[in-house]
Structure formats: C-alpha cells, structure tokens
Amino acid sequence: MTPFRISLVPGKSIFDQVVFAVTRAVLGGALVAGQPFPSVRMLAADLKIHPNTAHKVIQHLIHEGWLESRPGIGTVVGEPPTAHASERRKLLRDEVEQLVVEAVRVGADLDEVLDAIRTRWDSLNGPREK
Amino acid sequence: MIVECRNLTKRFRHQEAVRDLTLSVPQYAALALVGANGAGKSTTLRMMLNILAPDSGSARVLGVDSVRLRENELKDIGYVCDNPVLPGRLTVAQYFDYLRSLYPNWDTPFERKLRDRLALPTHQRVGSLSHGMRVKLLLVGALAYHPKLLVLDEPLSGLDPLMRDEVLEGILGQAEETTIIISSHELTELEGFATQIAFMDQGRLLFHEDIERTLARFREVSVTLAGEARPPQPLPRHWLAAEGTGPMRRFVESSFRDERELADKAAAHFGAIQHLETRAMSLRDISKTLMRANRAGFST
Numbered sequence: 001m002t003p004f005r006i007s008l009v010p011g012k013s014i015f016d017q018v019v020f021a022v023t024r025a026v027l028g029g030a031l032v033a034g035q036p037f038p039s040v041r042m043l044a045a046d047l048k049i050h051p052n053t054a055h056k057v058i059q060h061l062i063h064e065g066w067l068e069s070r071p072g073i074g075t076v077v078g079e080p081p082t083a084h085a086s087e088r089r090k091l092l093r094d095e096v097e098q099l100v101v102e103a104v105r106v107g108a109d110l111d112e113v114l115d116a117i118r119t120r121w122d123s124l125n126g127p128r129e130k
Numbered sequence: 131m132i133v134e135c136r137n138l139t140k141r142f143r144h145q146e147a148v149r150d151l152t153l154s155v156p157q158y159a160a161l162a163l164v165g166a167n168g169a170g171k172s173t174t175l176r177m178m179l180n181i182l183a184p185d186s187g188s189a190r191v192l193g194v195d196s197v198r199l200r201e202n203e204l205k206d207i208g209y210v211c212d213n214p215v216l217p218g219r220l221t222v223a224q225y226f227d228y229l230r231s232l233y234p235n236w237d238t239p240f241e242r243k244l245r246d247r248l249a250l251p252t253h254q255r256v257g258s259l260s261h262g263m264r265v266k267l268l269l270v271g272a273l274a275y276h277p278k279l280l281v282l283d284e285p286l287s288g289l290d291p292l293m294r295d296e297v298l299e300g301i302l303g304q305a306e307e308t309t310i311i312i313s314s315h316e317l318t319e320l321e322g323f324a325t326q327i328a329f330m331d332q333g334r335l336l337f338h339e340d341i342e343r344t345l346a347r348f349r350e351v352s353v354t355l356a357g358e359a360r361p362p363q364p365l366p367r368h369w370l371a372a373e374g375t376g377p378m379r380r381f382v383e384s385s386f387r388d389e390r391e392l393a394d395k396a397a398a399h400f401g402a403i404q405h406l407e408t409r410a411m412s413l414r415d416i417s418k419t420l421m422r423a424n425r426a427g428f429s430t
Contacts, residue, residue, distance in 0.1 A: 010321055010412030011345055045299045049322040050160055051306045105405070 002038060002046045004031055014049050018057045024091055026066055026080050037067050037075040132157050132279055132309040133178055137187035140173050147173045149333040150187070155326075160305055162320045162341070163313035164413075165330035166421045171313040172211075174330070175283050178311075179209055192278060205233050208272030208308075210265065211283040218257025222267060225256050226274075233275040241274040248296055262293035269300050280304065282312040286319065294319065321345075321413040329417070331424045341413070348416045349386040349408040353379040356402035366399055370423045377404075382411070382419050 004025035008017055025031040037058075038046065044054040058075060061067040068078040103113045133155040140148040148170040155161050163171045176182040178189050180199045189196040192203045199207075217225065226245070230236045245252075248266040251259075259267065265285055272280060282301065286294050298319055301310065305323070314320055321341070328338040337344075355377040365372055368385035379400060383392060386408070393406050411419070 008322060010318065010414065011410030013342060013345070014322060041303065044302050044305070047322065048295070048298055048302065048319060050325055051302065052158070052325065055306075 002043065003035065006047070008047060008049075014047075014053050015056055015060075018043075018047065018049070018053075019060060020091070022057075022061055023066055023087070026077060027088065027091065031077045033077055033079045035077045036073075037077055039074060131155060131190075132159075132192060133311070134190040135174070135178065135187070136189070138174065138177055138184050138189060139186045140170075140177060140182060141185050146333050148177070148184075151330075151333075151335050152187075153328055153335055153338055155309060155311060157309050158306070159326050160310040160312070160324050161326040161328055162317075162324035162413075163311060163328050163330065164317065164320075164417050165313075168332075169330040170333040171330055172283050175281055175311065175313060179207065179281060205235055205275065206278040208275070208277035208280045209283075210268045210272050210281070210285050212265070212285065212287050214264070214268060216256050216264065216267075218255060220256050221253050222250055222256060222259075223252045225267065226271070229271050229274070235275045237274055237276060240276070241270060244270040244273060244300065248300060262289045262297075265289060265297060266293070266300070269297060273300065273304055276304070277308060280308045280310045282310070282314070284314055285312065286314055286316040298323070317414040317417055318412070324413075327413070329420060331421070336420070336424075344416065345410065345413070347384060347386050348411045348419075349383045349392075350411055350415070351381055351383050351392065351396070351409075352407050353381075353396050353400060353403050354405040355379065355400055356404040358401070360399075360401045363399060366395060371419050383408070 004021055006018065006021035008014060022031070031037075040051055040054045040058055043049075043058065044051040047054070058067060062069055062075070062078075065078055066080075067075050070076055099113065131154045133153070135151055135153045138148055138151040139146065151170075151174060153174075163174070165171050173182065177184050178191055178196055180196045183197055191199060192206060194200075194203050217228070220228065222245075226241060230238065230241070248270060250263065250266060250270065256264070256267065269285065280301070285297055285301070289297060294316065301312070302323060304310075312320065312324070324341050326339065327341050327344050329336045353374075359377070365381075368383060370382040370384060372379070372381040374380050386392060389406065389408060392408065393403065396406055397403050
C-alpha cells in the first residue's frame, strides 16, 4: 500500500504524477518526516509502473529534499523544504490553470471567481477555527 | 541491442503476415508490441525466437542470428505465450523438476519464492490447472533463470483482474534486470509499465518510439468555429478521426507540439476559431484511434 493518495491518470507522464502526489502528501501532512517510504520495488509493484520510473521518481525526490536515504534503513520522508510558498504555488498551478480557463470560458469576472473561492474556502476551513 | 530485426517478412499461403519489419530493442527496454488481432505481433515474436523462420530478412537476438539460436542463448531467453503445449500429466512440482534440469543458470531459491508468491499449487497436475494458473506456471518457469530477454505474447489475456495484477507484478519484479517484449491488448496496465511502444498494423510496423513520445504527441482536439464553416478540405497530415457538426469540430492530432502551433494549424484549416481545447490520450485511446484510422486507409 502506498502511504500517499494517488490515482494514475492515463495519458500524462507517470513520473510527473507520482512526484506531484508525493510532494502534495508531504506538504499536506499525509506523509510525516521520518516515516518510511516504499522502496523502488514496492513502489513499482504497488503502482504497476516500471521500476526504472519508480527509481527516477525516488532519486528526484531525494535530490529535491522531499525524501532522505538512510543507510541501513532505506528511504524515509524528509522534512518539508522551507520554501513553502513557491512550492505551493507550483503544486496548485494545474488547478489554477483549469479554474481560470473555465472561468474565462463561461464569462465570469475576477470578482465572481474570488467570491466563489472564498465561499468554498470558508465552508471547508471555517468550523475548524472554532 | 538485445534484438535487431531487419526487413523481417513472413508469408502464410498468399497472405503477408509480417512485411518488411525493421525494429531494434535496446537492453532493459520494456517494449509493448501493440496492434489489432492479426496485425502480425505473434508472428514477429515467433520469428525472433526461431519458432518460425522468416521468408526474408533476419533477426539477431542476443547477438546471434535467430535461426542459429542454441542452448547458449536460449538459456537466457524466457518465453510466455497464451496457448502453450504443456505436459498435462506432470504435477507442478514435477514440471519444475524437469525444467530445472534444463537450465544451468536456474535459481532454485528464487523459483521457490516465485511459486509461493504466485500461489502455485505443488501437487496438482499441470493439465488440470486453470488458464490463469497455467500462465503463472509459465511465468515462473521463464523467470527462474533470470533471463536477459523475456518475451511475453498476450500473457494477460483471459485472466481475471487479480491474476492480471499478480502476473504483472511478477513481470515487474524482474524488469530492472531484463529486457522485456510484451504483446498485449491490455493497454491500460501496460501504459504504466512500458518504456517503448511498437505499433503494428496489417503486418507492418507503423512506429516504434519511447512511450513518453507517443503520449506527448497525441491529443484529442475540439474546436469551436467562430464563423461560417469552410467547405471540407483534405485533412492536414497527422490529423486523424476528424468529425463534427455545426460549429464543433473534433479530431486527433498525432504530432502535437504546443497549443499555439495547433491553433494556427486549426485556423488555417477551418477558418477563424473561437475556442480550442486539447486533451491527453491514454495508450488505449491512441491505439483505438490508430486501428480505426488504418482500417479506413489513412496513414499516420
């Protein structure tokens, strides 16, 4: 079982999708620093992807600091990098693209869009503040 | 190159099952051989393994001409096909005893591990195994000596979803150390795992490339026209499956680079366009589109 949520979508780069899912899970708190991360074999078997792709993913994530390689233990989740804001913006890029394109298509203006976002945001985040 | 085919041709009666096929497979590739039934995939694989001799052209496998493959190369080649002839009266254990004696490089502890992992029964006769169990038997038999080349002809066909997963995992487990050629209709599963695609149609190889390239260059496109539709013109090269009514047009672009270039091409062909949308395509959708287009006589 992969410790993070992912549903591979056909047609898009597997490498991108898996890297994205892991970084999202780390930033969102689903993956905790120090937590063991699946090996190349396990990741490939779970997601039904080629071990070379799994290897590339893990190497990339280690290089970027999302994962750490601990000798004798294996791969573990690293501390989320400190450059939070720009990473978050990168992660949301696809969703922002979709939202803006769709809004323009239906003829909504910026205020309408911000309003819609604010309403949904409050309904998700509101009660927790209490 | 682990496999090099040059101008392979095979005729059955008056039908050319494989025509002039040239294809090279690099080491450690996981090549998906894709195409409709009767496209020539099995025939091609059988020529690679010297089960059939080509009528013209040649294939080199592990550095040796395919028609000269002997024990020295065959001990490093694993083959799983979907309609094998198996010794029905042997039990599973006896079958592996027999195979083990044939391969000097057999890894018995690994064989036992695979048999466990794939839940192969020990004392059941091979002839009474279900289809799925037989495929798993063949797979273990092909993997136990860590082959350099693994050739799989429709290994997933007729398997229930759980068995498909188990077989795929078994194959994946060896993917780092083996060059794999797999012909299959189960494209959804292959997409995650293949590194290269070779697409065949009516005996010919249409293209062979890295899978990322295939996924990057195919797009489903929908266009909304701004004004009057132009009278129909011949389709630009690399466009397939064009259709549409009123102000809507849909087609498949097989040479996608970026939306700007596509929009220019679309405007040049259709006239002014109001809106253009593209969608990435799964390997399955790409294959269906190509099969349909080739049936209708288009080239890609």
